[in-house]
Amino acid sequence: MTALLETRGVWQRFGGLVANSDVSISVGRGEIVGLIGPNGAGKSTLFNLIAGVRPPTQGTIWLDGEDITATPATERCRRGIGRTFQVVKSFETMTVIDNVIVGALVRSTEMRAARRKAFEVLEFCGLAARADVMASELIPSEKRRLEVARALATEPKLLLLDEVLTGLTPLEAQTGVELVRRVRETGVTVLMVEHVMEIVMPLVDRAIVLDLGKVLVEGKPTDVVRDPKVIAAYLGDRHAVGA
Amino acid sequence: MHDVTHAKQRRRDLILAAVFVALAACVPLFVKDVYVQNIMVLTLMYAGLSQSWNILGGYCGQISLGHALYFGLGAYVTAILLTKFDVLPWFGMLTGGIISALIALALGYPTFRLGGHYFAIATIVIAEIAYLLFLNWDWAGAALGIDIMVREDSWAKFQFTRSKLPYFYFALFFAAVAWLVTWWLENSKWGYWWRAVKDNPDAAESLGVVVFKSKMGAGAISAFLTAIGGAFYAMFVSYIDPESVMSFQFSLLISLPAVLGGIGTLWGPVLGAVVLIPVTELTRSFIGGSGRGVDLIVYGSLIVIVSLTRPDGLLGLFSRKRKKEAVQ
Numbered sequence A: 001m002t003a004l005l006e007t008r009g010v011w012q013r014f015g016g017l018v019a020n021s022d023v024s025i026s027v028g029r030g031e032i033v034g035l036i037g038p039n040g041a042g043k044s045t046l047f048n049l050i051a052g053v054r055p056p057t058q059g060t061i062w063l064d065g066e067d068i069t070a071t072p073a074t075e076r077c078r079r080g081i082g083r084t085f086q087v088v089k090s091f092e093t094m095t096v097i098d099n100v101i102v103g104a105l106v107r108s109t110e111m112r113a114a115r116r117k118a119f120e121v122l123e124f125c126g127l128a129a130r131a132d133v134m135a136s137e138l139i140p141s142e143k144r145r146l147e148v149a150r151a152l153a154t155e156p157k158l159l160l161l162d163e164v165l166t167g168l169t170p171l172e173a174q175t176g177v178e179l180v181r182r183v184r185e186t187g188v189t190v191l192m193v194e195h196v197m198e199i200v201m202p203l204v205d206r207a208i209v210l211d212l213g214k215v216l217v218e219g220k221p222t223d224v225v226r227d228p229k230v231i232a233a234y235l236g237d238r239h240a241v242g243a
Numbered sequence B: 001m002h003d004v005t006h007a008k009q010r011r012r013d014l015i016l017a018a019v020f021v022a023l024a025a026c027v028p029l030f031v032k033d034v035y036v037q038n039i040m041v042l043t044l045m046y047a048g049l050s051q052s053w054n055i056l057g058g059y060c061g062q063i064s065l066g067h068a069l070y071f072g073l074g075a076y077v078t079a080i081l082l083t084k085f086d087v088l089p090w091f092g093m094l095t096g097g098i099i100s101a102l103i104a105l106a107l108g109y110p111t112f113r114l115g116g117h118y119f120a121i122a123t124i125v126i127a128e129i130a131y132l133l134f135l136n137w138d139w140a141g142a143a144l145g146i147d148i149m150v151r152e153d154s155w156a157k158f159q160f161t162r163s164k165l166p167y168f169y170f171a172l173f174f175a176a177v178a179w180l181v182t183w184w185l186e187n188s189k190w191g192y193w194w195r196a197v198k199d200n201p202d203a204a205e206s207l208g209v210v211v212f213k214s215k216m217g218a219g220a221i222s223a224f225l226t227a228i229g230g231a232f233y234a235m236f237v238s239y240i241d242p243e244s245v246m247s248f249q250f251s252l253l254i255s256l257p258a259v260l261g262g263i264g265t266l267w268g269p270v271l272g273a274v275v276l277i278p279v280t281e282l283t284r285s286f287i288g289g290s291g292r293g294v295d296l297i298v299y300g301s302l303i304v305i306v307s308l309t310r311p312d313g314l315l316g317l318f319s320r321k322r323k324k325e326a327v328q
């Protein structure tokens, strides 16, 4: 059986800067995979390539055994890739539930069904009490959850989470971890970027470490954290290890 | 439970609109003064026009300062078809609307790729080019314009010599239709797509919103409705020239009520028109017909004042009060 997501020899250059070089990763159905690495390693760049923000300079991307390298972002959403943004991008002049309805409309253009679906997703994410509040009035941790809710409303097969747990209080982060677990239980595959290893390691089935745009190490989280190469990559990035 | 409250809110808007229309329809029974009736016709017309503009500029966030183009096209197509081909204004109106929508699509194809202020600048330039073309187009009357001879009272020909009332009721109908279209679109996939595109195109795309198509849809609907207003205006004043239907001041007058009342809201354009149009008409008659330059200064200052002090428009005053009440 083919993997749900695969990148084959993916490169991304920004002028002279190589943000991703020859990245080949695969994510199986039902997995929670952690994509970690120090700041500037190219994690968000890889996410954007998978989500279809821009085509890679070189290489191909596969979803469910189909080449989606040339597929635009909107179509990838329809095919089952949902994503959040590292820097949250809420629809600020819309209410929380209206934000989520935008996502729900991908699957159902019947407004009442979309609204009901959106409310269900908000309940799932613990935001139902804030449904009618303007998105601009949410506190940062709620905005992160709104990002997740919006993406979930599109009923993704693969959910890409870019640093949704970073910068939260320990309690908020724990709630976030629980949320990701529950998302997986509904059958959604999760690929999550985290900068801080401690939070994600207990959560993920597998970890992929990116450094200087390349895959450095890949394996079980317990092995990865002890790998000397990973420790070296994270040296001088004390915040990430010690947080 | 949640969708019930939402449906209630929407029904309340609809009932409110019906009440307003009924009340407005009764006003001419009491107000017989022709000058005042004239102002009421213009107020309703600009309410409808600004509502149309609001679909593209307010909901979809593509600020057009060139809607005089669609207004003028509606007026010209109707006037030309009527005077040169004896086509009834009703068909002229529809034809003008369709032509405007098609032109909006053709112009949108390159311009909707422009970001931010470049789009607004492009719309000004394009409308100005169209204005110059009509100014020099002999077949379309050039600077002399087109005189629509009014000979008889006729609903078929939509011309009335004795009373302004038919114009008043059509303007009311136009404003009501523009409002109703907005009301309906607001709770449709399109309405949600537009607001998403306005707030954050990147996030919108990640949620399956086809940004370009959204803008094209908003542009076409907005242009169609604006041209209907232009066609009405041509029949109302029965004489048009480029200056009186396609000049930049119309672009401002069409967008200002929405900006003033509350951009991207259902009631903003109506509220804005009710406040703005009587004021501008009164100042105009106060200063005298030659006060064009003064008009522009007044509009310009209004835009600056509103955007500095009350970015969410006059409607923001109400919702803020309501929120305070909710807190208490």
Ligand SMILES: Nc1ncnc2c1ncn2[C@@H]1O[C@H](COP(=O)(O)OP(=O)(O)O)[C@@H](O)[C@H]1O
Binding pocket: A014, A017, A018, A019, A037, A038, A039, A040, A041, A042, A043, A044, A045, A046
């Ligand atoms: N759009 C862009 N244009 C130019 N350089 C970029 C762009 N996006 C990312 N980069 C660069 O690519 C590198 C990797 O960035 P990023 O993928 O955001 O890292 P990470 O998410 O792992 O912290 C950084 O050096 C960053 O400055």
Ligand SMILES: [Mg+2]
Binding pocket: A043, A044, A045, A086
């Ligand atoms: Mg990043």
